[in-house]
Amino acid sequence: MDTFACDSVFFADVRGSMVDLVQAVGRALRTTPDSGKVATIVVPVLLAAGESGENLLTSKAYDGLAKVLLALRAHDEAAVERLALPQSETRPEREPRHSGELEEVRSAGGEERLLSFSSERDPAVIAAFVRTRVLEPEREEFRRGLEELTAYRKAFGDVKVPYAYRAPSGHRLGVWVADQRRYKAAAILDDKRIAELDALGMVWSAFDTAFTDNLVAVAGYAAELAPRDADGIVQPLVTIVTDNGGPFRSFRIEAFIATRPELRHIRTRVRTPGQNGSRERGFGSLKYEKLFLEEIPDALDLVRHAEDYRRDDNTVRPHEALAWNRPHDVHTGAADPLVPNFPEPENLPIA
Template sequence: MTADSRTFGKQIAFLGLAEAIEGGVLAGFEIDVLEIRDPDPVLVLSEEALRGRRLALLQTALLEHAAAHDIHTTMVFHNRVEEAQAFAATLHETAAELYQAEVSDAARLEAADLPASTARPYELEPFRHVRPERVWTSWLCGEHTVAERRAVLRQFANGINAAGKRVHRAFLCSVRVLGEGVDISGLRGVEAICFADPRASWVEVQQNIGRALRPNPDGTTKVARIIVPVFLGKDEDPENMVASASYAPLAAVLQAVRSHDEQIVDGLASRALTRPSEGTGPGRLVRDEEGNIVEGAEASAGHSSAVVNFSSPRDPALIAAFVRTRVIRPQSMVWLEGYNALHQWRRAHGHTGPVAVPYDTEVALEVSQFPLGRWVAQQRRTFRAGELEPWRIEQLDELGMVWEPGDEAWERKIAALRSYRKAHGHLAPRQDAQWFDEPIGRLLANLRSKDGLGKDPERAARRAGQLHAIDPEWDCAWPLDWQRHYRVLADLADADGTLPAIEPGVTFDGDDLGRWITRQARDWPELSGPQRERLAALGITAAPRPVPAPQAAATTGRGGGLSAAFRRNLAALAQYLGREGHIPIPRQHAEHIVIDGQEHTVALGVWWSNTRSRRDKLNPQQRAALQALGIDWA
């Protein structure tokens, strides 16, 4: 009705649903979500066969729910006449099966001795189900006459069967026949309604819910139950309800309630986000019959917001996310799948604040892996283009979305490094290595350089922590080339940690492993302590080296086609090897030597480097002299 209607006159006040419930004009209500899963699913079923199977499962779920909450009258709303008729016709059979399966023989014999009009279900405790003859059921559609409808409604509302005997539970199936203005009055009110099929019309949902919200005829307190069946898939996880199509009936009911009163549904979203700790937060005042405030008393939250009960415990934050994305601002199912994956990922890892999702992150949803990292990157691109809706930005902000482009580029690099480490077992690529279009060799070299992680200390520490989590030796003190060879050999080691025999010429991804092992053994004194420890664990040790006497070397060189300068350098080399026991020789090294009583200073490092690089020009005598000192390349 508009604010100024020609039919009804001017609107002088508005009474919301929440206010009507608090004022006692309408009964309070709770929404019960029956999450039904087929215990023995049949994969190959026609649409009609599947609907029939679900109808049988719904019968069982409703009878169980009525027994658990001691519900006496339930209206079941169908879309098809044949299904309403079938539900009513076969309900007694389902009730008999449940009763037989639950009640003991002794209890049945005891109940059989009681008069039919006085047998009460709680006398059979701890069993809940009643005998099938105490369950009433019928159905109505538009083809029933007015007299037939009145007779059925009279039995339903008064809790009697066609013979006038009392029944305990009554189920009335309706197919769009009880429209506005049709009253159901009797000794009992409508305690519960159930939507057997989804409803597209908000007005129709509101009218159906209104059947249950009418107060009890005797004035007693009533909490109506709005029952919404949800049929889950075989492996469907209820925690994925945000993006699940199975929960569309619940979203439709909440949307219909919200169209009448936003406060009562929006409270579901805000309550989970701002719920106070126990014992804190404002409450509503309690007044006595004269309207005076009762000091020290505080009303419960009551029905200022809807109460939704699920078959299994549910995180209030998840319910809030469902209401915001499926009810208040419905999103596309494609977008919701990513939103749900982000919610599940944060929940699984215990994140509560802003956290960047790694680009290669995937989340298991049902039977597939959802590429969450790429989805988040797409949301960032849409955001930077100014095309992301404000409410989606708000919803992602609530989940700790990180929008900075720099972080996004960094996450792509981290994803490439993580993927490379997983594939190769190390984080020591060649300088020219590429991985997933990322120049990973240059990237890691830059990260290891000064200020490679950025000049912001906090960000640099955070990034270093991410790299350390991928590979603790990403920033080792020795060259990456050395680290790569070592890691490859460590992966080739036997169970006891030792390497098999690897001769020079054995290569792996272009690296000559045998030659590298020989070089490490030869250059052992040049290695750092941690390097030696790693090689020793693989069985690689220093190579034995002959130490010729300097005099012998000098004698060898006399005459024999060796120049005086070569003999002088050769003597200096023999002295160096006798003292140090290793090569190569630093290029800047100068060696002091005494030959025939005369002191000489020899630029041994430069001579050694030049001689080695020009070894193809050495004559046989020079080569023989170097070989005598144990120089393998000569």
């Protein structure tokens, strides 16, 4: 359920990622202007046999509550941090409630209480719980991750941390970095932390970075081998063909290509899935007609097989879509893709 009318969330189980918890809490908090809605978030605390409900600071039964408060902090940081300040929570006297009537829990000051228990708790203990089991561990974990990321940058020169990487201390830095990306994507990472990570050169999109790295490598290869015309002007050597996805229409990519004359960028036409389909069929032909026919022992042999197929496909095999011309002849202008290049009409045998 994800509607404005939803005014409560019951956490039967508080397992799951922090992003999931934040979104679940947000479902109760969603409101419309002047609605006056008061959201209720219920977190059961299941005590072990012989365990007292007063052990907020040590009992594992309160782990779920700590996680939900941390998720709530993503929506209202100031409200949760106010819980870490001891306050008097003495309730004013009130008239007995009728059966079935919801109790409106308020503090001595009259404002609605953010956190209430089924039985009274010492406000000082509640403040210590929020401080030691919600705020300080989370801050300490971020500080530790930041320190490990700084050390990684010093050792490797960047912060492109592989997901499986563990720091020498045992800290799962790769997982921590991935978590920061997810928190930012879900808009639950505060601006101060984003700024601290940006100062280290944080890579927010591993995919974009990998694409850029590969593009730079291709440009370096092309720059070394690109031909020049009679006036010494560099001619395109590598043509990069992409679809019309957002990353390939970005100013950054176009600016990169524009400063490298050895590269040419061609995008497929908008709303022409057939162009992408023809490329996918090409990869299928490569696999089933060449690569899957025999065992390929290593990457170098794979490159040789792919190059053999590329050469045959471009210079030997006639293509029906090119009026039975060869792609190399059409690309170099030696053949017209609309005019068959047969010396005379020929009827191929049916069987």
